[in-house]
Amino acid sequence: xxxxxxxxxxxxxxxxxxxxxxxxxxxxxxxxxxxxxxxxxxxxxxxxxxxxxxxxxxxxxxxxxxxxxxxxxxxxxxxxxxxxxx
Amino acid sequence: xxxxxxxxxxxxxxxxxxxxxxxxxxxxxxxxxxxxxxxxxxxxxxxxxxxxxxxxxxxxxxxxxxxxxxxxxxxxxxxxxxxxxx
Amino acid sequence: xxxxxxxxxxxxxxxxxxxxxxxxxxxxxxxxxxxxxxxxxxxxxxxxxxxxxxxxxxxxxxxxxxxxxxxxxxxxxxxxxxxxxx
Amino acid sequence: xxxxxxxxxxxxxxxxxxxxxxxxxxxxxxxxxxxxxxxxxxxxxxxxxxxxxxxxxxxxxxxxxxxxxxxxxxxxxxxxxxxxxx
Amino acid sequence: xxxxxxxxxxxxxxxxxxxxxxxxxxxxxxxxxxxxxxxxxxxxxxxxxxxxxxxxxxxxxxxxxxxxxxxxxxxxxxxxxxxxxx
Numbered sequence: 001x002x003x004x005x006x007x008x009x010x011x012x013x014x015x016x017x018x019x020x021x022x023x024x025x026x027x028x029x030x031x032x033x034x035x036x037x038x039x040x041x042x043x044x045x046x047x048x049x050x051x052x053x054x055x056x057x058x059x060x061x062x063x064x065x066x067x068x069x070x071x072x073x074x075x076x077x078x079x080x081x082x083x084x085x086x
Numbered sequence: 087x088x089x090x091x092x093x094x095x096x097x098x099x100x101x102x103x104x105x106x107x108x109x110x111x112x113x114x115x116x117x118x119x120x121x122x123x124x125x126x127x128x129x130x131x132x133x134x135x136x137x138x139x140x141x142x143x144x145x146x147x148x149x150x151x152x153x154x155x156x157x158x159x160x161x162x163x164x165x166x167x168x169x170x171x172x
Numbered sequence: 173x174x175x176x177x178x179x180x181x182x183x184x185x186x187x188x189x190x191x192x193x194x195x196x197x198x199x200x201x202x203x204x205x206x207x208x209x210x211x212x213x214x215x216x217x218x219x220x221x222x223x224x225x226x227x228x229x230x231x232x233x234x235x236x237x238x239x240x241x242x243x244x245x246x247x248x249x250x251x252x253x254x255x256x257x258x
Numbered sequence: 259x260x261x262x263x264x265x266x267x268x269x270x271x272x273x274x275x276x277x278x279x280x281x282x283x284x285x286x287x288x289x290x291x292x293x294x295x296x297x298x299x300x301x302x303x304x305x306x307x308x309x310x311x312x313x314x315x316x317x318x319x320x321x322x323x324x325x326x327x328x329x330x331x332x333x334x335x336x337x338x339x340x341x342x343x344x
Numbered sequence: 345x346x347x348x349x350x351x352x353x354x355x356x357x358x359x360x361x362x363x364x365x366x367x368x369x370x371x372x373x374x375x376x377x378x379x380x381x382x383x384x385x386x387x388x389x390x391x392x393x394x395x396x397x398x399x400x401x402x403x404x405x406x407x408x409x410x411x412x413x414x415x416x417x418x419x420x421x422x423x424x425x426x427x428x429x430x
Contacts (some may be wrong), residue, residue: 001282001296001328003268008169010089012127015162024087024138026167031293034094034116038087038138042327043272044126047170052270052282052296054144054329055313061327062274067126069147069161070087071140075327076273081284083266086304094255098173098224100215101248102234110173112223112253123175123205124224133256140181142228154174155214155233158227180427182347184396186387187420188406196345198425207375210345210396219428228400241386241405241419242345243398253404259368259382259415261354289379290375300413301358310356310368310382313417314400319413333413334359339370341352342391 001054004029006047010038018068025074026054039072052076055063087140089164090115092133096124104154109162113139125158138162173226175250176201178219182210188239197246199225211244224248260313261336262287264305268296276326283332285311297330310334345398350371350391354382363413369418369428383416396420403420 007026012019023041030050042062045051051074053059059073095114106142109127116136126150131137137160139145145159179198184191195213202222214234217223225231225245231245270277271335281299288308300320303309309332311317317331351370356363367385374394386406389395395418397403403417 001330003296005124006170008167009162010138010162011164011166011168012164015138016159018147019161024162026169027149032317033293038089040087040275052268052273054327055302056329057328059327061146061276061318061325066327067147067150069140069145069159071142072087075277076268076270076282078268078270080269081153081266082269083284084264092256094253095255096248096250097252098248099251101224102214102245104233105247106209112255120200121205123220124175146233151237153233155226155231155245157231158173162251178426178428181427182396182422183422183426184420184422187396188386188417190405191419196420198427207377222399232405239405239408241398241401241403242426243400244345259416276404291379292389300360310359312413314415317413317415319362319404319411322411332352333363334356334368336354336356336416338355339352339354341370342350 001052002029004051006045006049006051006055007036008047016069018066037072039074041074041078043074045074045077050078052078056068087138088115089118090139092131092135092137093122094133102155118133123158125160126156127160129160129163131160131163136164138164174201176223176225178210178217178221179221188241190238199218209244210213211246212242213246215246215249217246217249222250224250259310260287262309264303264307264309264312266305274327276324295330296330298330299332301332301335303332303335305322308336345375345396348395348397350389350393350395351380352391360413362410368420381416383418384414387418387421389418389421394422396422
């Protein structure tokens with residue numbers, strides 16, 4: 001899983017029926033190595049928020065029992081990342 | 087999920103039976119980092135249109151209950167991408 | 173899905189039982205960005221032919237009801253790629 | 259699977275219900291090619307420890323019978339890596 | 345699928361229960377583009393041998409009916425790779 005920032009959203013009138021009613025958000029990864037992409041939102045994230053997202057088929061688990069054809073989902077809103085020294 | 091443009095289509099007479107009757111479209115990703123690839127079309131997209139696509143096994147969900155051996159599917163036709171400021 | 177050319181084949185006497193009887197072909201991607209790899213053949217492709225292949229778990233769908241531990245399958249023999257202008 | 263080092267953890271109050279009660283750890287891959295990422299912990303790993311992790315949907319197998327929307331899991335704590343000469 | 349060489353093995357006392365009893369081998373891909381990684385062995389491969397491996401969830405198919413949280417498996421020992429001219 002990785003952390004990114006929500007940039008905006010995508011509007012598509014014609015789409016797969018399983019995407020109906022889902023919010024499609026543009027997300028910019030914070031590691032700066034990958035370009036922005038589009039993810040379904042399962043937690044109510046908004047523009048400017050820092051979010052935890054997952055990619056791959058497991059992203060669709062956030063929408064079970066529906067089988068949603070998406071490969072990226074926002075699964076948390078980040079409060080804090082704590083570095084631990086040992 | 088990512089956004090791309092439809093460039094054309096691929097013709098294959100000999101193919102996996104689960105691909106019979108499916109349109110195989112050439113898609114160019116708009117982020118410019120990846121080369122063009124081939125995706126199945128689940129929404130009736132045409133050449134020149136800007137589309138939302140997904141990759142990986144979840145792409146095949148757009149064709150359930152068939153188990154289609156494809157790793158990319160067009161799942162929406164893009165109307166607009168809205169950047170939100172906060 | 174992507175397009176590649178068949179270069180040859182791989183022989184392995186000791187292998188996973190689910191690979192028994194499957195042809196393992198060496199494939200060179202035509203986009204030139206990735207090195208050659210090995211794929212199972214579901215359509216009877218031969219050396220020198222231009223093929224459509226898919227990667228990831230969905231590749232194994234071409235061999236259902238067997239659960240074949242492979243991540244790449246040849247799913248079509250390419251006749252033509254048509255660029256469409258609009 | 260790959261080997262990495264645990265750097266710290268991520269706190270998210272609002273998250274997918276299937277992530278509730280799971281520890282989300284920041285992991286730095288030891289091969290130095292990929293940036294740090296976030297993984298669920300299935301073995302009780304702590305900061306500074308060297309861990310074996312897996313990515314992709316199979317990461318969620320460590321949490322069955324729950325369907326956890328995560329694409330990375332820590333599945334072992336590394337004692338030793340032995341190079342064998344032959 | 346790709347071809348690599350077995351370098352050694354990894355020892356982890358604390359690990360996911362589904363990895364118990366499995367050999368975890370270090371593998372160096374022969375294409376030279378990717379760093380070494382760790383794979384489960386389903387065929388009895390040893391150090392120095394050239395092996396065929398698969399990655400992704402389908403790697404776990406080699407260990408069914410167990411659901412093993414691994415994303416790479418050795419599925420064959422390579423005897424020969426034949427280039428075919430046409």
